[in-house]
Amino acid sequence: MIKKLDCSIIFTMKAEEFNLKNFNKGAFIIEGTDTYWRDKILKEFCSLVPEEYKSFNLKQLDKIDSYSSLRDSLITFSMFPSPSVILSYDEKFEDKGDESYSKVIKDIDDDIYFVVVYYSKISSQLMKSFTVIECVKTSPQVINRVAMNALGENQIDKAALDLLIRYCNSDLSRILMEINKLISYTDGKKISLNDVEINVANDIDDAIFELSDAISSRRNNRAKELVDRFLERGYNYSALLSLLTNHYRRIFHSALSPLSDLDLSKVLGVKEYAIKKSRIIGSKYTKLRLKDIMDMLIDTDFCFKSGKMTDETAFKTLFSRLIAL
Numbered sequence: 001m002i003k004k005l006d007c008s009i010i011f012t013m014k015a016e017e018f019n020l021k022n023f024n025k026g027a028f029i030i031e032g033t034d035t036y037w038r039d040k041i042l043k044e045f046c047s048l049v050p051e052e053y054k055s056f057n058l059k060q061l062d063k064i065d066s067y068s069s070l071r072d073s074l075i076t077f078s079m080f081p082s083p084s085v086i087l088s089y090d091e092k093f094e095d096k097g098d099e100s101y102s103k104v105i106k107d108i109d110d111d112i113y114f115v116v117v118y119y120s121k122i123s124s125q126l127m128k129s130f131t132v133i134e135c136v137k138t139s140p141q142v143i144n145r146v147a148m149n150a151l152g153e154n155q156i157d158k159a160a161l162d163l164l165i166r167y168c169n170s171d172l173s174r175i176l177m178e179i180n181k182l183i184s185y186t187d188g189k190k191i192s193l194n195d196v197e198i199n200v201a202n203d204i205d206d207a208i209f210e211l212s213d214a215i216s217s218r219r220n221n222r223a224k225e226l227v228d229r230f231l232e233r234g235y236n237y238s239a240l241l242s243l244l245t246n247h248y249r250r251i252f253h254s255a256l257s258p259l260s261d262l263d264l265s266k267v268l269g270v271k272e273y274a275i276k277k278s279r280i281i282g283s284k285y286t287k288l289r290l291k292d293i294m295d296m297l298i299d300t301d302f303c304f305k306s307g308k309m310t311d312e313t314a315f316k317t318l319f320s321r322l323i324a325l
Contacts, residue, residue, distance in 0.1 A: 009128060010124070010127050010128060010130075010132060011128075011130075011131050011132065012031075012131075012132040012133075012134055013131065013132070013133060013134065014133075014134050014136070014138070015032070015034070015037035015038075015040065015041055015133050015134060015135045015136075015138075016037070016138050016142050018041060018044075018133050020044050020045065020048070023113075023131075024110050024111065025108050025109065025110045025111060025112050025113060026108065026113060026114070026131060027105045027108065027113075027114040027115075027116070027129055027130045027131070028045075028113070028114070028115045028116065028130060028131050028132075028133055029115075029116045029119070029122070029127070029130045029131070029132045029133065030042070030115065030116065030117050030133050030135055031132055031133065031134050031135060031136075032134050032135035032136040033135070033136075034135045034136050034137055034138075034171075034172070034173075035173045036146075036171075036172035036173040036176070037135035037136070037138070037172070038135045039173075041133055041135060042087075042115070042117070045085050045087070045113055045115050046058060046085060048082075048083045048085055048113065049082050049083060049084070049085055050082055053080045053082040056079075056080055057080060057082045057083065057084045057085065058084075058085050058087075059073065059084070059085070059086045059087070060086075060087050060089060061073055061086060061087065061088045061089065061090060062089055062090060063090050063092075064088060064090045064093045067095075067098060067100035067101045067103075067104055070101065070104050070105075071104045073086055074086060074104060074105070074107075074108055074112060074114055075104075075107065075108075075109070082111075083111040083112070083113060084111060084112050084113070085113045085115065086112070086113070086114050086115065087115050087117055088114070088115065088116045088117060088118070088119070089117050089118050090118065090119065091118045091119065091120060092120045093116070093118070093119040093120055093122070094119065094120040094121040094122060094123075095122055095123050095126045096123070097123045097125065099125070101126050101129075102125060102126050102128075102129050105126075105129040105130070106129060116130070137170055137171075138172070140165070140170070143165055143170055143172060143175070144161070144165075146172055146175075146176070147161060147164075147165070147172075147175055147176070147179060148161075150175075150176050150179050150180075151179060151183070151191075154183050154186075154188070154190075154191065155190040155191065156182075156190065156191035157190065157191065157192055157193055159193050160191050160192055160193045160195065160196045161191075163193060163196045163197070163200075164178060164179070164182075164196050164200060166202075166204060167196065167200045167201065167202045167203060167204065168200070168203060169203040169204060169207075171203075174203075178199070178200050181199060181200075182195055182196065182199060182200075185199055197271070202271075204243070205274060207226065207229070207230070208243055208244070208247045209247075209277050209281070210226060211223060211226040211227065211230075211244075212244075212247060212248070212251065212281050213280075213281055214226060215322050215323055215325075216281055216284040216285065217284070218323075220323045223319075223323055227240070227319065230243075236311065237310075237311040237312040237314070237315040237316075238304075238311035238315075240315050241300070241301070241304060241311060241314055241315045241318065244297075244315075244318065244319075245297045245300075245301060248293055248294070248297055249294070249297070250268060250270070250274070250275075250278050251278045251279075251281050251282045251290065252282070252290050252291075252293070252294050253268065254275050254278035254279045254282055255278075255279065255282035255283070255285075255287060255290055256287065256290075261275040261276050261279070262275075289325065292325075293322070293325070296318060296321055296322070297318070300314050300315075300317060300318040301314075303317075
C-alpha cells in the first residue's frame with residue numbers, strides 16, 4: 001500500500017500483510033497501538049539474530065541526537081554470520097528535515113535492519129526512506145483465523161467464538177489470553193457459549209456502563225470522550241445506537257421490576273452483576289424520567305429504521321438529548 005503524506009510517497013503495509021522474508025535489509029517504522037501485532041512484528045525482527053549472537057547483533061538505541069550517532073549505529077562491521085537488528089526507542093527522535101538522516105538510511109548494508117519503535121516527529125521526506133508497518137486492529141476474518149490457529153486441536157462453538165471476540169472488543173492479545181484460559185478450563189472439551197459467558201469478562205458491557213454512568217452523572221465531557229473511544233475502536237453509529245438502546249432498556253426493566261437481581265438476570269439472560277449495575281444507574285433517574293428516555297429510544301429507533309434519519313444523525317440526536325436531561 002502507498003500512502004500520500006505532505007506530498008511525499010510513504011510505503012505502508014498492514015502488520016498482517018508484512019513478511020520479513022521479502023526484505024534483506026531496510027528501515028522500518030512500527031505504527032499503531034495494537035499490542036498483539038506490535039509484539040509479533042518485534043519478535044520477527046529479533047528472531048533474525050540467533051540467540052548466541054544477540055549480545056552483539058541485536059542493539060537498542062535509547063537516544064538518537066544526531067545523524068552521525070545514527071550512522072555509527074547502522075554502519076558497523078559484524079564478526080558474526082548473522083543479520084544486525086537495531087531497535088530505536090527514542091521517543092524524542094526527530095530529524096527536523098535534515099537530509100543527512102535519509103542518506104544514512106539509504107546507505108544501510110545488506111542484513112542490517114533498523115526498526116523505529118518510538119519517535120517524536122519524522123519529516124515526510126525522511127518517512128520515504130522507511131517501510132511503515134501499521135499495527136492496528138485487524139479485520140474480523142483475520143481475527144477469526146488467528147483465534148482458530150491459537151485453538152490448535154481444541155474446538156469451540158461458532159457462537160462461543162463470536163461472543164469471545166465481542167467480549168474482548170476484538171483485542172487479539174486478550175482473545176488469545178482468554179483462549180488459553182478456556183482451554184485449561186474445559187480440559188480438552190469443546191468450548192461452549194456457556195464457558196465463555198462464565199469465564200470471560202465483557203469489555204463492552206463495562207464500557208457502556210461507564211458511558212451511561214457519565215451521562216446520568218452529567219459528566220458530559222467524559223461521556224463524549226467515551227463515545228469517541230467507541231468510534232476509534234471501529235464501532236459505527238448504527239452499532240452504538242443499538243448498544244445504547246439495549247442498555248437503557250435493561251436499566252428501565254431493572255428499575256421497575258420487583259424481582260431480585262438473580263431472578264431478573266435469569267429472565268433477561270444476563271449476569272447478575274449487570275442487573276446490579278443497571279439498578280445503580282437507574283437509581284439516578286426518576287421512573288418518569290426513565291419512561292421519557294424509553295420514549296426517546298423508541299422514537300429515534302423508528303426514525304433510523306424508517307429512513308428518516310441516518311444512523312449518525314439518529315445517534316447524535318439521541319446522545320445530545322440524553323446529556324441534556
